[in-house]
Amino acid sequence: MIRVLLSGLRATLARLLATGLAVALSVGFVVATLTLSATFTRTTADSLAASMAKAEVSVTPEAAMVATSDPRHSTDVLLDLLPAVQAAPGVAGADVDRLAYVDLRFGETRSVAQLGVVLNDSVRWQTLASGRWPQSVTEATLDQPAAESIGLTEGDTVTMAAVGSGVSASTVTVVGITAPQVAGVDTGAPTLLMPAEALADPALFALSTSILVAGVPGADTAADADALAAAVSTAVAGASGVVVQTRADAVGDQTAQLSGSATVLTSILLAFATIALFVAAIVIANTFQVLVSQRTRELALLRCVGASAGQVRRLVLGEALLLGVGASVLGVGIGLAGATVLAEVSRDSASGLHLGQLVIDPALLAIGFGVGVLLTLVSALGPAHRATRVRPIAALRSVSAGPGVRRNLIGFVLAIVLVAGGGAGLYLGATRSGLAVAVVSGVVSFLGILLASALFIPWIVRAAGATIGWTSAPARLAALNATRNPARTASTAAALLVGVTLVTMMVVGVTSVRASIGERIDLKRPVDLTVQSGDPSGFSPEQESGITDMTDVAGSTSVDSGRVTITAGSAAPVILGARGLDPARVQDVARSTVVVPQNGQLLLNPADAGALHDGDHVTVTGDAGSADLTVALEETAPRKQATLTKTDLLGLVATPVIRQMQLRLDDEITSSQVQQLSTDILSVSDQFTVGGGAPERTYYEQLLDVMLLIVLALLTMAVVIACVGVANTMALSVFERRRESALLRALGLTRGQLRRMLGIEATLITVVAAACGIGLGVLYAWAGLSAVSLQAQKLGLTVHLPWSQLGLVLLGALVAGLIATIVPASGAARRSPVEGLMHE
Structure with a gap:
């Protein structure tokens, strides 16, 4: 054998x-x-x-201490313990590793950088690529990747300040460039190293991460490390909330924590x-x-x-x-x-x-x-x-x-049970029970559908073939051949059905989440970017036009500001800041309907209304005059401010100041482009702050787009294998029917017609499988979105069908069917009728 x-x-x-x-x-x-x-x-x-290349032992704060609301808590503990650690037996050197974050500015480049300590030589693990180590609080080193990205070299100066403010701003000279770190996770943020005195500034909120401890030279065995750890533990025995570990233990624990994500x-x-x-x-x-x-x-x-x-x-x-x-x-x-x-x-x-x-x-x-x-x-x-x-x-x-009748009957009954039970569970999970029930029921129902595919796939293929059979003899023959062996047709389509269903489910699901989150953000923050000026004189005409003309800005409107006094009957007058809007321009800029005042209206937040109600009449007075306005209460109106039309505000305030600009960005803008635009705006003036919904919306859009691309890339393998299966089945079918093909050629079918017949046959199967997969994918996506919405009602997920992408899926199936027949059809067409009829 x-x-x-x-x-x-x-x-x-x-x-x-x-x-x-x-x-x-x-x-x-x-x-x-x-x-x-x-x-x-x-x-x-x-x-x-x-990071422990020279240290045998580390002393680190417990997780609870790191998570404390006061970031200086663990700093004080480790700094206080350092003298005791240095005096412990067997310690050749020790130092506290500390970390802070600073705003770094070099020319027009602004970024958030990590600020670390230049450790003493006994435990210092960083190395210099060029230059020297800093020796004063006005000197620093910068990591090589950041230096190359920024275009900075030794001798250049940078401005450094506590994150979020200009407090403690100082000029620092870069005296050295540190070599890149070993492979691993890189945050991409520039890393500065300075003497410990530089991190003593309370405004920096520096955090101590560990005490690194080096043993005496020659004591480098595991037993020596354990002995050193024991000595350090004794030295810090009076302190609570710290952990002493050898290098092997520390690396093992941290690796286990980080590998959880992996x-x-x-x-x-x-x-x-x-x-x-x-x-x-x-x-x-x-x-x-x-x-x-x-x-x-x-x-x-x-x-x-x-x-x-x-x-x-x-x-x-x-x-x-x-x-x-x-x-x-x-x-x-x-x-x-x-x-x-x-x-x-x-x-x-x-x-x-x-x-x-x-x-x-x-x-x-x-x-x-x-x-x-x-x-x-x-x-x-x-x-x-x-x-x-x-x-x-x-x-x-x-x-x-x-397969026999009995086997077909058993398979049919099992398929009905799985589809009915899984379908009922899927509906229950989507409407009442939640995601866990929906996922399990979805798997069960899909297995039932695969079992039942031997029944409904050939029937659908036959119906589809009937619609094109009248067009030509090759089309009519292809429709008949596609259903000649129903089991083979179903199994060929099943592989593609799995891939297309999953692809469609993910495409519809991610697209729906993307659109739903975008709608929520647009309702909450309808303006893409708001630029606020802290300058009392507001925006200058040059600044306003410069921002409006920036790349990716599709539209803008300015908001006038002033102060007014509101008087209602015998109540005490109330002084509020006032905003003047152009209602038409605001609606053009906003991504969702915004409640704006009309001429003669005063828009207030209910929290600031006091005894006022909708429709009340009040007298509003400014330095240029007064007017009787009608009160309109609106929950989305800003607090502590009165909102009017620009026309009304100009009648009340002699010289309103433009304190805010609202920007509409291009619809196809990406997250990185929004960040770059924000950076460009902030570079115009240190008095500007930027807000709005675009950063959040584009961040989620980019995140979901990347997620979809990753998922589709992973599913591509399944789809490719399915297409290989279609091609394989077609090749086997052509080989099996070589006598029939030869007879057709002998009866007058041309080579082109034979190729066309085989192409139509494969296309019928793949397109039907893709169409069924798209329908099932949409169904499962709806069930998943509905189940998620039950557990996270704030998301408000709704189904959005990406017709263009679904069309591409169907087109891809059509192309796959045609490609699958290229090799077998060419071989069949090249074979002469006599040669084909000779095969048994």
Whole structure:
């Protein structure tokens, strides 16, 4: 049987290549995920260990102390403990590592920078790329990446101040450039190092992160580190809320904390890998089912010459085993290559995550290899079992190897139960029970739909084929061929159905969340950017026009300011700041309807109205006159201010000052462009402050867009494998029908018509699968959004259908169907009718 196995494998090798590719891609996904996760963990550990390169022991505040509302609390504790630590037996040197954040300005560049301490040489882990270490509070070093980004060199001066204010602003000279840190997580913020005295300024709110302790030279064993830690623990025994650890323990604990996020990410990636494996399993099962059907006579002949049912089963599983081994080896190589590329990209990107040397763990590679082999064997169990039911009589006449009536009935009943139960649970989760019930019910119902696809997919394909059958003979033949083998049509479509359903669900879900959050932000803060001037004289005409003419500003309106006195009957007069708006311009700038005053109205927040009510008449007086206005109360009106039209304010205030500008930005502006625009505006004057809804809205839009791209990239593997399955099934179908194709050619069908017939057949299956997937994806997205809204009602999520993107999904399915037929159709068309009719 071994010779039969090898000869059979050689005969079917070309037909198994696509299936092997599906297995290899799935294994590559798993291997890349596991390898990158291990690399991230190792990189994290190396990055943490670098900060203790010269220290054997660290003293750190407990998490509760770091989270205290007073950031100076832990600073005082560690500073107070430093003398005792330095005096402990076996300590060669110790210093407190401290951290603060400052506003840094160099020319027109403004950014928030980290400010650290120049540690004493015994525990200093940073190294200089050039220059020297600072020796006074007017000197600092800057990290090399920031220096290159800003364009700063040794000898340049920068302005530094406490974050959020100009208090303690000082000029500092950069005297050294520190070398880049080892691979790891990089915040991207510039890092300054200065003597400890510079961080003593209370306005900086410097936080002590740890005391780094170095032992005497030569004491570098684990036992020496434990002894030093014990001595330091004794020295700080009177203090509460601090933790003493050796370097190994400290790095291990911190790595475990940071790796928690990596574990979650790995789990998410493996979930997508499981989807790819599931789709690959469908492709494998479909391929072996077709091969068993095509080899019915061969298997029957084996039974005639004495092969047992068990030997036939082992023959099919042996082919699957060899395929799984070869494809899994290729998949391991693909995974390692992909992980290598992604690691290199991370080092050259601005993502802030720079992975170190790739970790190649044989155990992880073995897991990926084992998953591929096991997947192939399990997927081939069904076809192998069906192969044992081929009777010797099939060697003499054609016998159908399809599933029996009883099996179809069991599958139909099970599908109905799963769809009905899962559908009911899905509706319950979407309307009452929440996300957990919706997710479980969604999985159950989708499994039922996959089981039922053998019934409804061929029926839909037949109906779709009927709509185009009248157009030409190739179209009519394609429609008939597409439903000739319903089980094969359904299994081919099922793989694509999984991918398209998931893609649609994520596209609709993310698009809906994006639109819903944007609507909420627009209602809460309808103006993209507001620019407030702290200058008593307000905006100058030059400043106003300069801001209006900036890139990405689509529209603007100014807000006049003044002071007025409001008198109502015998009540005491109330003095308030007044804002003058142009109602039409405000509505043009705002992204949602804004309540604005009309001429003759005074808009007040109810909290400032006192005894006033809607419709009351009051006298409003300014330095230029007075007017009788009607009160309108509005919850969204600003506190402690009266809002009028510009026309009314000009009649009350002689020289109103423009204190605020409201800007409408381009609709397609990105988060980074909003940040750059804000920076440009702030560079005009130190008196300006910027607010508005655009930073928050574009941040969430960018975050969700990136999330969608990542998810789609991960799902792409499943979709690619599904397309490979379509191409494989078409190739097997063309091979099986080579006599029929030759007969059609002999009857007058041209090569072009034959190609067109096969293309239409594949397109019918893929487009129907995509259309069904889109419908199911929208349904599951609605259920998910509804379930999330039950648990987070403030989000107010509503379904928004991205028609253009759904159209692209359908178009992609059409293209996939056409591509899937290129190779098999070309081969069928090139074969002459005589050659094709010679095949048995």
